[in-house]
Amino acid sequence: MKSAPPPVASPRETVALKLLVVLSRAAASVHGHVMADIATHGLTPAEFGVLEALHHKGPLLLGDLQRKILVSSGGITFLVDRLTAKGLVERKACPEDGRARYATLTRKGEALIARIFPTHAARVAEAVAGLTRTEQEQAIHLLRTLGRAADATLPENSE
């Protein structure tokens, strides 16, 4: 004699909630692989992100770096401080803007990222190998659309 549970969510919401769950779990799982790799080199994911960004883009203003790896303003200062203490990154003055600073890789930092990046790439490929190449490309397309749309409707991003 049990009564049916109340319809707490419409079908549309049910699908959306399921998508949220699998998205979070997939991201966490893949992240787990990546972290395990990165941690063996004594780096946090955020530190690795900084090194990777500088490796591929060259010197970057701290603000650009911040937006790229998605940390707070205090976070990027903290990260660059720590990487500087490790001798992997340096700050350079920006000639056009006295407020801004460039972050650049030192020789040692460049050598480190060049050494560990190939392993990282292989590990990522392995982590996503559950999908075929075609499926990966489908997923990329869907996730890019999803991410863009979600960003656009975020309140604080007025643009």
Next chain:
Amino acid sequence: MKSAPPPVASPRETVALKLLVVLSRAAASVHGHVMADIATHGLTPAEFGVLEALHHKGPLLLGDLQRKILVSSGGITFLVDRLTAKGLVERKACPEDGRARYATLTRKGEALIARIFPTHAARVAEAVAGLTRTEQEQAIHLLRTLGRAADATLPENSE
């Protein structure tokens, strides 16, 4: 006279790395929506996860709860402590196992989650509205496959 950059990654790895990026960004964007909603009720995402899980599954052993919301063993103790202090959750002894504890919602906790869940569901639906219903179902399928496979190849998960 610039030489071509060295092939740092194979095409397979390039696709995998791109997938990692869009996956992380999509998860972060959707997470942003959810957090903004949850924070207005004075809850952290992890706290909300606990309430949501108990709301839908009923009383749960702490260990099951821990695996469900993906926190460390210390984390689940901390979360249940804090929710207990807020009067939203209680611990109950487990008759069959003296080591284990159930977490259950209090009246107040049940009332809170019942009140805020509909808004949450609507917000999630809005956050993923950049994809059509069909696309959402494709994404769910792909992400579920991806997550499962990634978990299975994670070293510490032997099963």
Next chain:
DNA sequence: TTTGGTTATCTCAGGACTGAGCGATTTTAC
């Protein structure tokens, strides 16, 4: 029963990061 191995939770020290607010600089408007 006793012993040892597992499992479930808790304790606690510490780390990564946030976010509000600050000074310094640049840009814009008058």
Next chain:
DNA sequence: GTAAAATCGCTCAGTCCTGAGATAACCAAA
């Protein structure tokens, strides 16, 4: 040319959470 507004990075107090170890309870075998 100067005052107001915006932008950049930094400081710092505080938060959430991790992870290694401790404690207690269960279970199987001798």
